[in-house]
Amino acid sequence: MITSARGLVRATHAAQCLRFASSSTRSARAPSQPKPKPKPKLNKSRPQGPAQEVYNNNRPTISRPTPPPPPPPLDNLASIWRASWIPLSGAAILAGFLGYYVFGTLTATFKAPCSCSSDSSTSPSYPSDSPPGHEHTTPTGRPPALDGANAEQFDKELNLGEWWMGVTSLRKRIASHARGEVLELAMGTGRNLEYYDWGPMSGKISAKGITTFTGLDISVDMLDVARKRLVATVPPMKSSEPIVKSSTMADHTGGQLSYLSSRLRLIHSDAHHPLPPPPSSPSSKYDTIIQTFGLCSVSDPVSVLTNLASVVKPETGRILLLEHGKGWYGLVNGLLDKNAGKHFEKYGCWWNRDIQGLVEEAVRKTPGLQIVKIERPKILQMGTMVWVELKVTEQAKKS
Numbered sequence: 001m002i003t004s005a006r007g008l009v010r011a012t013h014a015a016q017c018l019r020f021a022s023s024s025t026r027s028a029r030a031p032s033q034p035k036p037k038p039k040p041k042l043n044k045s046r047p048q049g050p051a052q053e054v055y056n057n058n059r060p061t062i063s064r065p066t067p068p069p070p071p072p073p074l075d076n077l078a079s080i081w082r083a084s085w086i087p088l089s090g091a092a093i094l095a096g097f098l099g100y101y102v103f104g105t106l107t108a109t110f111k112a113p114c115s116c117s118s119d120s121s122t123s124p125s126y127p128s129d130s131p132p133g134h135e136h137t138t139p140t141g142r143p144p145a146l147d148g149a150n151a152e153q154f155d156k157e158l159n160l161g162e163w164w165m166g167v168t169s170l171r172k173r174i175a176s177h178a179r180g181e182v183l184e185l186a187m188g189t190g191r192n193l194e195y196y197d198w199g200p201m202s203g204k205i206s207a208k209g210i211t212t213f214t215g216l217d218i219s220v221d222m223l224d225v226a227r228k229r230l231v232a233t234v235p236p237m238k239s240s241e242p243i244v245k246s247s248t249m250a251d252h253t254g255g256q257l258s259y260l261s262s263r264l265r266l267i268h269s270d271a272h273h274p275l276p277p278p279p280s281s282p283s284s285k286y287d288t289i290i291q292t293f294g295l296c297s298v299s300d301p302v303s304v305l306t307n308l309a310s311v312v313k314p315e316t317g318r319i320l321l322l323e324h325g326k327g328w329y330g331l332v333n334g335l336l337d338k339n340a341g342k343h344f345e346k347y348g349c350w351w352n353r354d355i356q357g358l359v360e361e362a363v364r365k366t367p368g369l370q371i372v373k374i375e376r377p378k379i380l381q382m383g384t385m386v387w388v389e390l391k392v393t394e395q396a397k398k399s
Contacts, residue, residue, distance in 0.1 A: 143219075143346065143347045143349075151189070151222060151224065151225050152225055152228075155225050158191070162191075165378075165385075166378040166380065166381065166385070167385075170322055170377060170378070170385065170387070171191060171192050171195055171292065171322070172195045174292065174320050174322050174387075175195035175196045175197075176195070176197070177290075177318065177320055178196050178197070178209075178290060179197075179208050179210070180286075180287030181210075181211055181212045181279075181280060181284070181285075181286050181287050181288075182196075182210050182212065182214070182286065182287065182288045182289075183214045183216065183278075183288070183289045183290070184213070184214070184215045184216070184289075184290045184291070185216050185271055185275075185294055185304075185308065186218075186271060186291055186292070186293070186298075187215040187216060187217050187222075187223075187226060188217055188219070188226070188292075189226050189229065190215065190225065190226030190227075190229040190233075192290065192292060193229050193230065193233040193234070194229070194233040196209075196210055196213070196233075197209035197210060198210060198233070198234050198235055198236075201213075201235075201236055201263060201264070202235045202236055211263070212263045212264070212278055212279050212280060213263070213264050213265070214265045214267060214276060214278065214286075215265070215266045215267070216266075216267045216268075216269050216271070216276075217266075217269075218269070218270050218271070220255070223266050223268055227257060227266060230259070234264065236260055237259060237260070237264075255267065255268030255269065256268070258279075263279060265279060271294065271298055272298065272300060272303055272304060272307065275307060275308070275310070277311065285311050285312055285313045285314075285317060286311055286312055286313065286317060287316070287318075288317065288320065289308050289311070289312050289317070289318070289319045290320050290321075291319075291320070291321050291322070292321075292322040292323075293349065294321070294323070295321065295323050295353065295355060295358060296325065296349035296353055296355075297347075297348055297349040301353070301358045301362070302358060302361050302362045302365060305319075305358075305359065305362035305366065305369070305390075306362060306366045306369070308390075309366050309368070309369045309390070312391070313392075314368070314391075314392045314393060314394045315391065315392075315393065315394050317391065317392065318389060318390070318391055319390040319391070320387075320388070321355075321359075321386070321388040321389075322385075322386075322387060322388075323355045323385075323386045323388065324355075324385055324386065325351065325352065325353045325354055325355035325356075325384060325386060326352060326355070326383075327376075327381070327382040327383035327384035328376075328382055328383035329383070332382045332383075332384065333352065336351055336352040337352050340352045351384075355386040355388070356386060359371065359374065359388055359390070363390075368393040368395065369390060369391075369392055370390065370391055370393060371390060372389040372390060372391050373389040374386065374387070374389075
């Protein structure tokens with residue numbers, strides 16, 4: 001019993017010591033805390049899509065989605081203009097040119113300067129399959145709408161149309177090329193007379209200008225208007241005003257009026273017939289031949305061009321033509337074809353002929369005839385106005 005009691009005391013004492021030792025150890029050491037988990041790194045090299053599970057070291061994590069890019073701005077007027085201003089501007093300019101030309105064309109067609117008969121017996125008729133320029137109705141150079149009673153009014157009615165279509169400035173240009181001995185074929189009412197340089201005929205010494213002038217036309221009524229215009233345009237004619245205004249083409253045998261010692265002549269003749277030589281000598285030839293809107297009014301344009309080549313000085317002489325005909329665009333040519341009959345009834349000319357084609361045909365058929373220049377001035381006319389300059393070579397004349 002004694003032994004057992006001692007053993008129990010020792011065991012109890014040992015247990016207390018062990019408890020005290022254990023509590024002091026716990027108080028001396030701080031309790032350890034768990035380490036925080038590292039945050040998963042997002043891959044910034046590429047845009048993130050919808051939230052999805054990403055497994056790293058077999059532990060699932062969720063990535064954060066990035067916001068979608070903003071939608072592109074809607075096209076506005078400024079951006080549309082920047083992208084397409086060139087075609088839009090081109091279309092607007094072309095439409096403006098076409099409107100300008102159509103207005104002038106319709107004005108010239110339907111604004112008749114006189115009352116013309118609409119009887120079918122006097123209206124031109126030609127086969128519908130005839131190519132333009134080879135119609136059944138043969139032009140004579142005499143406008144059906146003109147007669148002796150209304151010739152001056154007919155001439156005045158041309159002023160607005162020619163100014164609007166740019167013809168007036170082209171008349172000035174072609175007249176500025178006239179020099180020496182000049183022949184004007186199909187001169188009409190003399191609408192070019194006021195633009196010529198008449199200085200040499202007034203006694204002035206000049207390298208340019210007209211020394212002699214011969215005007216030729218098939219219409220007596222038109223030549224009578226030109227005769228009256230001479231007084232206002234040619235300075236030396238002032239002293240001859242009473243004689244000029246009182247005489248007519250019918251008063252003179254052969255249909256010729258001569259003034260200033262025959263240095264100025266008006267001749268009633270056909271362009272298809274042999275042309276008169278200059279007044280200086282029967283064997284001489286002209287320095288300048290001018291024709292405005294004549295090829296549309298003759299029955300055989302190629303023959304007329306060959307005729308002109310026979311009376312111009314070789315090499316130095318020039319044949320200058322201002323014509324109207326087919327243009328650059330089918331729409332414009334269709335408009336000319338559609339209104340060709342009405343235009344013929346009024347003016348006696350076919351304005352839808354292929355002028356360049358006729359000139360090239362004449363060059364092929366006429367020995368020595370050469371093209372110096374063909375151009376289409378006045379862009380607003382859509383290529384329907386044609387300027388032609390021709391010459392004849394010396395070799396052809398010798399042959």
